[in-house]
Amino acid sequence: MSDVDNKLDDKFYEFLHLITVLCECYDSKNEEVLALPISTAIRVLLHDTKNSTSLLTHLNKSKENFFSTNLKDSRECVHLGLVRRVNIGVKDGVGGEAKYLPLCYGKYFSTEEQGKYLSFNEWWEKEGIFVNEQSTLTRKDLVLNVTNKDGGAHFDKKVKKNYDAFRHSWSGGSCLSGINSGIKRGYDNIPIYPAIRQIGYELLRTLKD
Numbered sequence: 001m002s003d004v005d006n007k008l009d010d011k012f013y014e015f016l017h018l019i020t021v022l023c024e025c026y027d028s029k030n031e032e033v034l035a036l037p038i039s040t041a042i043r044v045l046l047h048d049t050k051n052s053t054s055l056l057t058h059l060n061k062s063k064e065n066f067f068s069t070n071l072k073d074s075r076e077c078v079h080l081g082l083v084r085r086v087n088i089g090v091k092d093g094v095g096g097e098a099k100y101l102p103l104c105y106g107k108y109f110s111t112e113e114q115g116k117y118l119s120f121n122e123w124w125e126k127e128g129i130f131v132n133e134q135s136t137l138t139r140k141d142l143v144l145n146v147t148n149k150d151g152g153a154h155f156d157k158k159v160k161k162n163y164d165a166f167r168h169s170w171s172g173g174s175c176l177s178g179i180n181s182g183i184k185r186g187y188d189n190i191p192i193y194p195a196i197r198q199i200g201y202e203l204l205r206t207l208k209d
Helices: 009-026 031-046 120-126 139-148 192-208
Strands: 066-068 083-088 097-102 116-118 128-131 136-138
Touching (some): 009 031, 031 139, 066 192
Antiparallel strands (some): 128 136
C-alpha cells in the first residue's frame, strides 16, 4: 500500500492543546495519573533519535528561547529546581498536607520575573533541575525515564540511578519532624511528577510565545 503525506502543521497545535488539557487535569488533583501522559507528549514534541524525529524538528520550529523556571534556593542542601516543598495544616508533625508542588502554582509561588531563556540544548539536556551530592537530573533525563522506563509509554525492570534518586518522598533531603512530638513523616508525594507538570508549563510558555 502506498504512503500519502501526513499533514503535521495542525498536529503542533493539537499537541499544545493536549498538553494544556493534561496540565489542567493534573491541577485537579490527578498528578500521579496525568504526569505520565504529559511526559509522553513532551517526548513526542521534543525528542529526536536515530530512528524517530520530534514534531518540532519535522516542522522546523525554532529551538531557541526556551523558558526556564529552574530556581536555586541557597537554604536547601538538595536542589529541586522546578518544585518547592509546602506544608499546609501540619501541626507538630501530624495531619495536613506536606507536598512537593510545581512552581507554576501561583497561589504559593511567583516565577514570572525570575525565569530565564535558554537554547533548547541547554534547557533540555544540560541544565540540572534536580541535583544532590551524587546525582544530577536534566529535563531530558526526567522525561525519558518517566516515559520510556517508568510507565509513560513503557516499563523497564531497571531505571537509571540518577532518576531513582529523586523518585522518593525523601528526595528533598529531609523529612518533617514534630518539634514536641518528635513524630517524623515523609512528604505525601514525590518530586518527579510535579517537576513534569512544571516542564509542561515551561514548554507551553515557550511555544505559545
